[in-house]
Amino acid sequence: MAYRSFRKFLDALEQAGELKRIAVPVDSDLLIAEWANREMKSPGGGLALLFEQPIVRGKKSEFPVAINTMGSRRRMTLALQVADIEDVAREIQLILKAKPPTDLSGGWSLLKQGVHLLHARPKHVNEGPCQEVVHLFAERPTANGFTLRDLPILKCWPKDGGRFITLANVHTRDPETGARNVGIYRMQIYDEHTTGMHWQVHKVGARHGKRYYERGERMPVAVTLGGDPVYTFAATAPLPDGLDELLFAGFVRKRSIELVPCKTIDLDIPADTDFVFEGYVQPGEMRPEGPFGDHTGFYTAIEDYPVFHLTAITHRRDAIYPTTIVGIPPMEDYYIGDACVRIFLPVFKMNFPEIVDMTLPPEGVFHNLVFVSIRKQYPYQAFKVMHGLWGMGQMMFSKYIVTVDEDCDVHNTSEVIFRLCANTDPARDTTVIKNPSDSLDHAPSEQNVGSHMGFDATRKLPGENYRQRQWPELLKMTEEAQALVDALQAQTR
Ligand SMILES: Cc1cc2nc3c(=O)[nH]c(=O)nc-3n(C[C@H](O)[C@H](O)[C@H](O)COP(=O)(O)O)c2cc1C
Numbered sequence: 001m002a003y004r005s006f007r008k009f010l011d012a013l014e015q016a017g018e019l020k021r022i023a024v025p026v027d028s029d030l031l032i033a034e035w036a037n038r039e040m041k042s043p044g045g046g047l048a049l050l051f052e053q054p055i056v057r058g059k060k061s062e063f064p065v066a067i068n069t070m071g072s073r074r075r076m077t078l079a080l081q082v083a084d085i086e087d088v089a090r091e092i093q094l095i096l097k098a099k100p101p102t103d104l105s106g107g108w109s110l111l112k113q114g115v116h117l118l119h120a121r122p123k124h125v126n127e128g129p130c131q132e133v134v135h136l137f138a139e140r141p142t143a144n145g146f147t148l149r150d151l152p153i154l155k156c157w158p159k160d161g162g163r164f165i166t167l168a169n170v171h172t173r174d175p176e177t178g179a180r181n182v183g184i185y186r187m188q189i190y191d192e193h194t195t196g197m198h199w200q201v202h203k204v205g206a207r208h209g210k211r212y213y214e215r216g217e218r219m220p221v222a223v224t225l226g227g228d229p230v231y232t233f234a235a236t237a238p239l240p241d242g243l244d245e246l247l248f249a250g251f252v253r254k255r256s257i258e259l260v261p262c263k264t265i266d267l268d269i270p271a272d273t274d275f276v277f278e279g280y281v282q283p284g285e286m287r288p289e290g291p292f293g294d295h296t297g298f299y300t301a302i303e304d305y306p307v308f309h310l311t312a313i314t315h316r317r318d319a320i321y322p323t324t325i326v327g328i329p330p331m332e333d334y335y336i337g338d339a340c341v342r343i344f345l346p347v348f349k350m351n352f353p354e355i356v357d358m359t360l361p362p363e364g365v366f367h368n369l370v371f372v373s374i375r376k377q378y379p380y381q382a383f384k385v386m387h388g389l390w391g392m393g394q395m396m397f398s399k400y401i402v403t404v405d406e407d408c409d410v411h412n413t414s415e416v417i418f419r420l421c422a423n424t425d426p427a428r429d430t431t432v433i434k435n436p437s438d439s440l441d442h443a444p445s446e447q448n449v450g451s452h453m454g455f456d457a458t459r460k461l462p463g464e465n466y467r468q469r470q471w472p473e474l475l476k477m478t479e480e481a482q483a484l485v486d487a488l489q490a491q492t493r
Contacts, residue, residue, distance in 0.1 A: 001081045002255040005129070006226035006274050006320055009079065010066060013048050018075050025053040025060060028163075033156045033325045036067045040331050045072035050320075054152035061152040063321045070229060071324075071332035076339045079229040080252055085342045088252055093346035120250035128260040128271020130227070131314040136264060137193060146313060147192035151275070156325045157293030161302065163189045164292060166324050168277075169235045170199070171222040171267055172208040175215060181208060182235040182245040187223065187308060188289050196289035197221070197281055197308040200439035201448055202394075204241050209306060213283040220265035221281055221308055226274025226322045228253060236333075237340050238394040246270065264311040274319040278312040295365050296440050297328035330362040337366050351392070352385050356406040361413050367397035367438045371410040374403055379463035383431055386454035390435050397438040402455045407474075420457045428465055429456040 003009040013019035020039075026032050032051055039046035051065040070079050082088055135146040153163040165187040172181050181204040188196035199205035212219035224231065234249035250256045259268035262278045269276055286304040294300045324332045341360055349355050356373040360366055374385055382403035389395045404410065404419045424430070430453060437450035444450030460466035 002230075002253045003081070003228045003272075005272055005316070006066070006229065006322060007318065009069070009229050010048070010050060010320065012078055013069065013075060016074070016078060018072070018078065019048045019050060019069075022049055022051045023053065025055050026051050027055045028061070028065065028152045029055075029155045030158065032065060032067065032152075033154055036325055037327060037331075039068055040071055040325075045075070045330070045332070045335055048075060051152075054321075056152050057149070061150070061321075063152055063319055065152045065154075065321050065323060067323050067325070068332050069322065070233070071335050073335060073338070076233075076335050079233060080339070081230075085339050088343045089346055091251075092343065093349075119254055119256050120247050122244075122246045122250060122257045122259050122268075124268065125258045125260055125271055128258060129316045130224070130269065130271055130273040130276050131260060131263065132317045133315050134263060135313045137311055137313075148189055148195070148277075148310070148313070149192055152321050153189055154323055154325065157299070157327065159299055160292050161188055161288075161290050165189070165195070165223070165225070166326070167225060167232055167322050169224045169231055169273075170197070170205055171224065171269055172205050172219065173267060174208050175211050175217065175219075177242070179242050180244050180246065181205060181241075182231070184232065184235045186292065188292070190287070190307070193310045195308045195310075196287065197306045198289055199306070202396075202436060202439070207241065209281060212281070216283055218283070219281040220262075220267050221279055222262050222265060222267045222269050223277040223279075223308075224269050224273040224275065226316075226320060227270050227272045228257075231257075231270055231273070232322070233336060233339070236336050237343075240393060262312070263314060274316050274322065276312075276314045277308075277310055278314070279308050279310040281306045281308055293325075293327055294440050295326040295329075295331070295333060296442065297365065298442055300440050300442070329365050333366075334362045348389075348392070352388055354381060355385065357410045359410045363413070364400070367394070367441070368399045370395070370398045370401045371413075371416045372401060372403050373406050373408055373410050374458065375406045376458050376461070379461050380456075382456035382458050383454065386431070386456075387433070390433060390452060396436050397441075398452060399437070399441070399450075400453050400455070402457055405458045416457070420455055423457045423459065424455060430454065431456075 010019060036049060039049055048069040049067050054061045054065045070076055077085060153165055155163045168187050169182050170185045183203055183205050185199040185205055209219055230249045230253045234245040239245060239248055246257045258271040260271040261268050264278045285307050287307045288302045289305040290302040291299040326333055337360060341358060345358060348358060354374045356375055358372045360370055385403060386401045389401060402416055402420055404416055408419050409415050432451050432453050435452050437444050437448055439448055459471045
């Protein structure tokens with residue numbers, strides 16, 4: 001199962017009643033963003049939008065713009081072609097728990113997993129639709145040739161420093177190990193042939209960049225847009241450094257990804273994508289990037305970031321330009337992040353078997369707020385879990401973690417806040433630690449580092465300095481009374 005193109009994914013959305021076509025001309029300067037923001041704020045994330053006549057600098061673009069294509073739980077399942085996101089989580093759990101089979105059914109399930117893993121490996125092909133149209137730039141694009149300015153790239157917010165590519169799948173390679181990485185890093189358009197490359201200091205693209213800078217070598221970078229939406233999902237997923245996003249994408253869609261070589265640089269990219277930007281980052285070259293209306297709901301300030309130089313643009317003949325906007329939550333990216341947490345919950349549970357459930361509520365914009373429920377057995381276990389989470393990959397950025405007991409639904413924010421208020425003595429039940437902070441967080445005194453706070457809102461056990469009296473019991477009606485009232489109410493309906 002796999003979408004052969006981004007267009008096929010949009011067809012599937014349309015058939016499912018999840019896509020709205022906008023036939024009137026709409027300007028890519030703020031107006032598509034304003035329209036999409038209203039849609040993203042509607043209940044459940046609204047619909048995906050396909051702007052058929054985007055306007056760029058007063059002219060109709062040849063490429064339609066698709067936005068909010070993953071901005072609901074339903075569309076996330078359609079993007080990953082699963083009935084339920086938990087299906088992917090269950091497969092990961094199976095692999096994590098795989099043991100030699102003891103009976104036929106166990107053997108069968110292992111065989112199936114093996115086949116999926118086999119299918120996950122990317123394979124190489126010589127040509128693909130992403131190179132149906134090729135524009136090569138020897139040194140600079142020609143004045144009247146095709147350039148970035150021909151694309152319907154959005155200006156998202158009024159005080160943005162320019163137009164930004166927001167769903168760029170950035171492909172890089174570690175020059176030492178050869179390991180591939182794909183991450184989503186925004187790209188500010190500087191001119192026809194140069195953009196910013198906003199890989200933040202903690203991200204794998206930045207680490208690869210550092211290796212090239214140390215060697216004084218030009219870094220090849222390829223950027224893809226579109227194709228099977230699983231690529232974009234895999235690029236945002238906080239996979240450990242060294243785990244190939246395209247292998248992971250192949251595993252999720254149960255079909256390996258076909259890769260074609262780029263035309264001007266030594267990198268391979270998925271053959272079915274809509275647009276490919278080939279180019280390089282020059283060691284040490286930095287340029288002011290921003291401001292940009294960001295995930296945080298605020299503008300991020302101007303800062304120096306590497307510069308990406310284009311050597312070629314290739315695209316499908318019928319390419320569609322995929323994009324998103326970020327801003328005050330909830331936005332499309334909330335649903336992408338939510339799917340990541342649900343898919344990787346088994347990994348967290350493998351490290352911390354006491355974890356029952358976890359969520360990053362939209363108000364926290366990914367890293368600012370984490371709710372986790374645990375099956376608590378011993379004193380200070382909540383602190384152990386919080387310290388552990390702060391040590392795991394991008395969970396290091398979590399500004400506030402609230403730990404509750406297993407009987408609290410972490411997806412019900414009001415229930416979590418009730419437990420937080422009722423079950424804590426602030427001095428006893430909080431901890432403040434130092435850790436790296438999200439580069440986008442404007443609140444810390446210093447950029448990229450800051451304090452993080454954990455709240456233990458679980459019931460207290462002996463040994464947790466709760467000496468007053470017995471920990472009280474949460475109010476609960478008897479099941480008998482509930483059943484009787486159910487029956488009485490049914491009679492009065
Ligand atoms: C819409 C969107 C835009 C993003 N923009 C950036 C960005 O500009 N810079 C960045 O470092 N991370 C950005 N991210 C987050 C990264 O894609 C994410 O942390 C990913 O796991 C990074 O991959 P890496 O660990 O392989 O570097 C963005 C995520 C989304 C969903």
